[in-house]
Amino acid sequence: MSKHSTLLTSAALAVFALASCGGDPDSPGIEYFPDMYRSPAVEAYVDYGQDPYVAEMPDGTYDSDYADSLVLKQRMTQQARKPVQGTIAFSSDASKAAFNFPYTYANTPEDYERAGLEVKCPLPMSQENVDKGKVIYDKMCKHCHGEKGAGDGTVVNVAGYPQPGAYNGPLKTLPEGKIFHSLTYGKNIGMGSHASQLNKEERWLVTRYVQYLQNDGKLSASAPVAVADTTATPVN
Numbered sequence: 001m002s003k004h005s006t007l008l009t010s011a012a013l014a015v016f017a018l019a020s021c022g023g024d025p026d027s028p029g030i031e032y033f034p035d036m037y038r039s040p041a042v043e044a045y046v047d048y049g050q051d052p053y054v055a056e057m058p059d060g061t062y063d064s065d066y067a068d069s070l071v072l073k074q075r076m077t078q079q080a081r082k083p084v085q086g087t088i089a090f091s092s093d094a095s096k097a098a099f100n101f102p103y104t105y106a107n108t109p110e111d112y113e114r115a116g117l118e119v120k121c122p123l124p125m126s127q128e129n130v131d132k133g134k135v136i137y138d139k140m141c142k143h144c145h146g147e148k149g150a151g152d153g154t155v156v157n158v159a160g161y162p163q164p165g166a167y168n169g170p171l172k173t174l175p176e177g178k179i180f181h182s183l184t185y186g187k188n189i190g191m192g193s194h195a196s197q198l199n200k201e202e203r204w205l206v207t208r209y210v211q212y213l214q215n216d217g218k219l220s221a222s223a224p225v226a227v228a229d230t231t232a233t234p235v236n
């Protein structure tokens, strides 16, 4: 190495060393990619995609303070909110619309009886719906209620869980409204509510499968085959 370049290197090192020691002791020094150290604080539920980064004053001129004030306002405004009470979701698919209505029956013995009389399944009793219901039943009910709904699932047989009545025995005449009601709220201490695991459509599908088991594994001729009344039935 020449004398010249040794001198230059030492000078550069000296400058570097001095630069890293002096100055503000609180300064973190040179940072690569400062975004990585200080990530921007992001509020949940605020729509950053809508930031008015370029904001014109009402008279058409641009003012950065005005733009900042808009950004600040935007960032303090929560965008994602719960729907207003009483709002009913819209489904463009009319066959799904019936499931958007709230279930208006309360978890009381009186409403259980009423549900048995008034609440009707919006899905037809068809092989297709029974098959879909079976998929749910096999995953979520069979271990207690048993393969054919005799109340002899493994949880009952092996673990000694309270035995539910057989669907084609004591529960044979249980109407669909009560099946749905019990699926929604649960029944006594043995049967838990399934409202958080199964949406209304799924609860009705599995209700159809329970009816199929009530009928000894045959499609019931007497079961209603009506197509959903999608507008006037605020019960499911």
Ligand code: HEC
Pocket: 136, 137, 140, 141, 142, 143, 144, 145, 155, 161, 162, 163, 164, 165, 171, 174, 178, 179, 182, 183, 187, 188, 189, 190, 191, 192, 194, 206, 207, 210
């Ligand atoms: C942890 C065990 C268990 C699971 C899981 C379970 N059940 Fe039950 N179920 C019971 C018991 C126990 C009863 C009896 C409750 C009573 O009447 O005291 C019962 C009762 C019922 C009844 C009769 C309700 C009434 O109004 O008399 C229906 C219908 C029913 N279950 C359907 C289902 C369906 C459908 C599923 C799956 C989505 C399911 N159950 C999952 C244990 C269970």
